Amino acid sequence: MSSLLELEELNVWFDLPRGGTLHAVQGVSLTLDRGERLGLVGESGSGKSTTVLGLLGLLPPTATLSGRVLLNGVDILAGGEETVRPHRWVDLAIVFQGAMNALNPVQTVSSQIVEALELHGLATGRQAKARVGELLESVGIPRDRGDRFPHEFSGGMRQRAAIAMALACNPSVLVADEPTTALDVMVQAQILELLDALCRDFGLALLLVTHDLPVVAQLCDRAGVMYAGEIVEQGPVEELFHDPRHPYTRLLFAATPDLYGEGVPVSIPGTPPRLDRTLAGCPFQTRCDRSFSRCKDERPLLREVAAGRSAACHLNDVPAEVA
Amino acid sequence: MSSNGLLAVEDLVVHYAVPRGLVGTVARRPQKLVRAVDGVSFSVGRGELLALVGESGCGKTTTAQTVLRLLDPVAGRISFDGEDITTLPNSALRPLRRRMQIIYQDPYESLDPRLTVKSTVEEPLLIHRSGSKRERAELVRDALARVELTPPDLFLERFPHELSGGQRQRVAIAASIVLGPDLLVADEPVSMLDVSVRAGVLRLLDSLREAGLGILMITHDLSTAARFADRIAVMYLGRIVEEGPAEAVVRDPQHPYTKALLSVVPRRDPRERSRAQILTGEAPDAIRIPRGCRFHPRCPVAIADCREVDPALERHGAAPGHRAACILAG
Numbered sequence: 001m002s003s004l005l006e007l008e009e010l011n012v013w014f015d016l017p018r019g020g021t022l023h024a025v026q027g028v029s030l031t032l033d034r035g036e037r038l039g040l041v042g043e044s045g046s047g048k049s050t051t052v053l054g055l056l057g058l059l060p061p062t063a064t065l066s067g068r069v070l071l072n073g074v075d076i077l078a079g080g081e082e083t084v085r086p087h088r089w090v091d092l093a094i095v096f097q098g099a100m101n102a103l104n105p106v107q108t109v110s111s112q113i114v115e116a117l118e119l120h121g122l123a124t125g126r127q128a129k130a131r132v133g134e135l136l137e138s139v140g141i142p143r144d145r146g147d148r149f150p151h152e153f154s155g156g157m158r159q160r161a162a163i164a165m166a167l168a169c170n171p172s173v174l175v176a177d178e179p180t181t182a183l184d185v186m187v188q189a190q191i192l193e194l195l196d197a198l199c200r201d202f203g204l205a206l207l208l209v210t211h212d213l214p215v216v217a218q219l220c221d222r223a224g225v226m227y228a229g230e231i232v233e234q235g236p237v238e239e240l241f242h243d244p245r246h247p248y249t250r251l252l253f254a255a256t257p258d259l260y261g262e263g264v265p266v267s268i269p270g271t272p273p274r275l276d277r278t279l280a281g282c283p284f285q286t287r288c289d290r291s292f293s294r295c296k297d298e299r300p301l302l303r304e305v306a307a308g309r310s311a312a313c314h315l316n317d318v319p320a321e322v323a
Numbered sequence: 324m325s326s327n328g329l330l331a332v333e334d335l336v337v338h339y340a341v342p343r344g345l346v347g348t349v350a351r352r353p354q355k356l357v358r359a360v361d362g363v364s365f366s367v368g369r370g371e372l373l374a375l376v377g378e379s380g381c382g383k384t385t386t387a388q389t390v391l392r393l394l395d396p397v398a399g400r401i402s403f404d405g406e407d408i409t410t411l412p413n414s415a416l417r418p419l420r421r422r423m424q425i426i427y428q429d430p431y432e433s434l435d436p437r438l439t440v441k442s443t444v445e446e447p448l449l450i451h452r453s454g455s456k457r458e459r460a461e462l463v464r465d466a467l468a469r470v471e472l473t474p475p476d477l478f479l480e481r482f483p484h485e486l487s488g489g490q491r492q493r494v495a496i497a498a499s500i501v502l503g504p505d506l507l508v509a510d511e512p513v514s515m516l517d518v519s520v521r522a523g524v525l526r527l528l529d530s531l532r533e534a535g536l537g538i539l540m541i542t543h544d545l546s547t548a549a550r551f552a553d554r555i556a557v558m559y560l561g562r563i564v565e566e567g568p569a570e571a572v573v574r575d576p577q578h579p580y581t582k583a584l585l586s587v588v589p590r591r592d593p594r595e596r597s598r599a600q601i602l603t604g605e606a607p608d609a610i611r612i613p614r615g616c617r618f619h620p621r622c623p624v625a626i627a628d629c630r631e632v633d634p635a636l637e638r639h640g641a642a643p644g645h646r647a648a649c650i651l652a653g
Contacts, residue, residue, distance in 0.1 A: 043517040154605045184378040184543060189587035189601050211518060214546075214589035218596055237593040255522050257546040258591045259573060264550055267523035271487050 002073040003031040004205055005055075005092075005173055010067035012047070012054050022276045024050045026229040027067075029302075032173065037199055037206040039216030039237065041252075042226030045272060048209045051226075052175055056092060057084035071173075090120065093171035097178035100158030103150040109161045110136075110146030116168045135164040138202075139194060156187035160194065167198070174198070177209045192219050213256050217241060222308075225249050228272050228283035231302060235309035245311035247288045282314070290315055328366040328402075329537040330390060330423075330506055335363045335399035337382075337389050341610065357609045359385040361561030363399075364636070367506065372528070372538040374548035374569070376584075377558035378606060383541045386558070387508050390539065391423055392416055404505065421451050424499035428511040430491035434483040440467070441479040444498045451502060466497040470527055489520030496527065500536075507531065510541045525551050545588050549573045554644070557581045560617045561609055563636060567645030577639040577647035579622050616649070624651060 012025035025047045032038050042048040053059050055069045057077060068075045076087050088094075096102065104112055113135060114128045123131050133143040139160040150158055159179065166174060176195065180188040196219060198204045208220055216223050217237050224231040225240065225248065233246035244250040248268075257265045270287040273279055282288070285295040294314050302312040337360035343352055360382045367373045375383045388394045390401055392408060401409045403419060411419075424447075427433040434443055444463045448454060454462060467475035470493040483491055492512065499507060509528060513521040529551060532538050542548055548555050549569055556566040557580065565578040576582045586600040602621045607613065613620050619629040628650060636646045639653040647653075 043519055156605055184605075185545070185584065185587055186378060186602055187605060189599050190603075192589075193599070193601060212589070213518065214591050217591055217593040218589040241592050242594075252519060253591055255519050256591050257522070257544075257550040259546045259549050259585065259588050260595075261546075261550065261591065264526065264529075265522035267489075267521065267526070268519035 002070065004034045004036075004072065005032040005207075006030075006068075006070040006073075007051075007055060008068040008070065010051060010054055010069070011065065012050050012059065013064045015062045015064075016276060020276055021064075024063075024229055024275060025054060026275075027302075028224075028226075028229075028231055030224055030231065030234065032205050032207055034172065034205055035199060035203040036222070037196075037208065037220045039220035039223035040207065040209045040226060041211065041213055041216050041223055043211055043272070045275075046226040047229040048226050049177055052094075052177055052207070052209050056088055056094060056175065057081060058088075089116075089166070089171065090169045091171055092173045092175060093166035093169065095159075095163055095166050095174065095176045095179050097181050099162035099166075099179070100155055100182075103158060103161060105150055108147050108149055109141075109153070113146070113161075113165050113168055116165055120169050122169060131168075132164075135167055136161075138167065138198070139164045140190075154187075155183060156190055159183065159187075159191055163191075163194065163198075167204075171204070173205045173207065175207045175209070178211070179208070180215065181210070181212070188215075195219065213252060214258075225252065228279075229275055230283070230312065231310075232284065232313070233309075233311040234302070235306075235311075239306075239309060245305050245309065245316055246284075246313045247290050247315070248284050249311075251287075251289070282312075329369050329371075329404055330367040330539065331400075331402045332366065332386075332390060333364045333400040335360055335386065335389060335401065336397045337385050337394060338397050355610055358561050358612055359609055360389065360396075361609070361612065363558075363561070363563055365556050365563060365566060367537040367539050369505065369537050370532055370535050371553050372532045372540060372551060374540045374542055374552035374555045375558060376542055376545055376548050376555060378543065380606060380609065381558040382561040382609070383558050384510060387425070387510055387539060387541050391425060391508055421447070421453075421502040422504050423506040423508070424502065424504040425508040425510065426492070426495055426499050426512050429515050430488060430495050431483075431515065433495050434491055436483050438482075439479065440472075440481050440483075440486075440494050440497075443483075443494055444501050447498055447502050453502065462501055463497075466501040467494075469500060469531075470494070470497045471523075472497065487520070488516045489524060492516060492524050493527065496524075496531075500531065504536070506537045506539070508539045508541070511543070512540065513547070514542070514544065521547075545573070545585060557584065560606055560612055562617060562648065564618065564649070565647040566636065567640065567647075568642050571640055571642035571645045575640050575642070575645075577645065577652040578618075578649045579624050579651070580618050581647075583623070626651070 007030045010028040013021040013023050028051050040048045054065050069077045076084050110132050113132045117123045117128045136146050141160050180191050199206050220237050223237050224234040227248050233249045251268045255265050255267050268287050273283050281297055282295040282300050285291040300312045300314050302310050305311045305316045339357040341355040377383050389396050448459045464475040472478045472493050513524050552569045555569045555572040556563045559580050565581045583600045583602050615630040619625040634648045634650050636648045639647040
């Protein structure tokens, strides 16, 4: 049986204004099953947001895309906008980082969601109103509050409203791009709890894109770690933390402060490589504490290193006793 | 209060007036006040890093700006190195300003894009008319070396757009330490930076602290405070509700707000999924501060007395210097 959502070898190139191209996403493959919570973590410029825009068919015209995005086994990008549009919001819904600020300020929250329902021909009039009430309640907003304007809501409430709107068409996948980044820790906890409940209660699959490793560790079942446009490691979050198979994953965890952790976090020296030129060898080699001669010449490919786990690092070929 | 107090703040109060608008003014509606800082006391010693933590709107940034006399307090006392600076006029503050410096959150905005690294770091020296040209050049080099932008010659003529986020923040820090200050206020110094470079900037602040600087760090990130601060002060709605040694505040919190806040901090280890004690709603605004304990409407353990008694920050917990403002603590 095929997965709910499958990305196969997704590549995205951007044309640069002064000529040349930037290879922002480099052969990203991932799968998402029904009700599963998958994290996509990476630092700025790692390609995680571009991956998401790519799979939703929302890239600007300066971008070129290759690869396939399969929804229930059907390639939704095959026919461009024509074939994606019927699925966007209907099957694949999105909550962006600034979503709470994307609400129309001169329209009540309810009427904006009604509009979305009518636009997709899902409900009209009284029926739509009733559905909006349900949606608001499912995200923890009292029904009657829908008659208010966005500015009468706090940041957390607006983010809930944005999630309610994303759920309007009953999607099977919710893509959330940094959904809690601008929020305070208590409100973040409320939103994470909500996302958790939505996955559990409605079997919604979640693709959570964030730079925040601990958020993924708390909420997701599996995660892909992105670096320089590619996924360098993928697996269950517990195993990524306790037994990382790529040095970047290990160093990223070591750079992240933990409330009760021992010792002081250590930063990763250097900067990511430029993506507007072809890379020789491993993109992480200049910052890696374990690189060896092979890393300079040969680019490691993402391959299975254990059941349900993959990593792109030559160290996985070295017998344990030698390493 | 520590005896080597470099900065001592007592009962600080800062209000903002809410604009009434034309109608409100004509109708003589009562002036509404935002009680942003509502009776805050703390101290920062030499070689000490105090983290002021809290959610947005709790008054932490206002506190920091008032301490530097960038805002004027309504009441309270600020002493810097034993001198009361609460009402010092600007002319008298000027010589003190070089001894108290600030680093801002966003190194993409705090640096002038048209100035080279050299000019940026040299500017404070020029403003304070410090040293000859040669001496200034030496001080700039020295500051760059201290923030680990080495060799300095490699960076002197660069512009901000040629630097990474971490390098920019290091330049901002170099400009703030070039005058040899005693106190550094760091307002969310790493929140705009990538995780992989944050630790480096925080370690740099730590080395400056070790060299004797007093640092007041404003942050919303409890994990960072736990790992880098000597002491932590937790603010809620204009007050410090708990304050003490970082280890004690994190491992043995006394105030229900601190406990709740700590319980929702995501952990690195997926096996340590927190039993989050999620408070409902958000902090009320500082115009209508609840009577009694200001936290009681959201407090999971509040009793009837909490509606009446406004608790003072008092000694609680086992660690010396650990205080909390809760009638139920201890």
